[in-house]
Amino acid sequence: MPPPVSKVMAPRGPPAPEKVDEYLARVPPKFRAALQSLRKTIKAAAPNADEVISYQIPAFRQNGMLVYYAAFKDHCSLFVGSAEARRRFSAELKPYESGKGTLRFTPDRPLPAELVTRIVKARLAENAARRSK
Numbered sequence: 001m002p003p004p005v006s007k008v009m010a011p012r013g014p015p016a017p018e019k020v021d022e023y024l025a026r027v028p029p030k031f032r033a034a035l036q037s038l039r040k041t042i043k044a045a046a047p048n049a050d051e052v053i054s055y056q057i058p059a060f061r062q063n064g065m066l067v068y069y070a071a072f073k074d075h076c077s078l079f080v081g082s083a084e085a086r087r088r089f090s091a092e093l094k095p096y097e098s099g100k101g102t103l104r105f106t107p108d109r110p111l112p113a114e115l116v117t118r119i120v121k122a123r124l125a126e127n128a129a130r131r132s133k
Contacts, residue, residue, distance in 0.1 A: 016053070017053055020052075020053065023053060023057065023058050024039075030107060031076050033107060034076050034106070035069060035070075037110065038076070038078065038110075038116065039058070039069070041113045041117060042069075042116065042120050043060075044117070045116070045117040045124075046062055046121075046124055048062060049061060049062040049066055060120070062127060063128055063131045065081055066081065066120060066127065067079060067080060067119065075106055076105050076106065077103060077104050077105075078102075078103045078105070078111060079103075080093075080102075080103065080123070081101060082122075083101075084126060085123055086100075088122060089118065089119060096111060
């Protein structure tokens with residue numbers, strides 16, 4: 001039997017963002033510009049991808065999820081979303097890796113746009129290949 005309504009805990013804080021612009025508006029200014037630049041780079045590499053909120057953070061989707069990105073207290077992250085892409089770019093990703101598929105960066109030490117472009121294009125190719133099977 002569920003608890004009486006008066007005993008149910010309400011979620012804390014504001015509701016999860018529904019749009020990427022809403023998410024970015026909540027990001028502290030020191031990280032917002034870095035994420036906006038990253039967003040622009042991803043959009044240029046995958047112009048037909050849809051921008052979505054997934055797991056309460058911005059993401060790009062085309063024939064499946066491509067990449068996710070987010071801001072945290074002291075850094076920003078790009079989530080590559082693929083073991084294959086991580087292996088392919090492992091040497092270049094090493095300075096930014098902080099966990100399985102997580103690349104950490106700051107406005108002072110951003111991810112190279114050219115590397116992000118290659119990662120996104122590799123993810124597009126992976127998703128297209130998987131879809132064609």
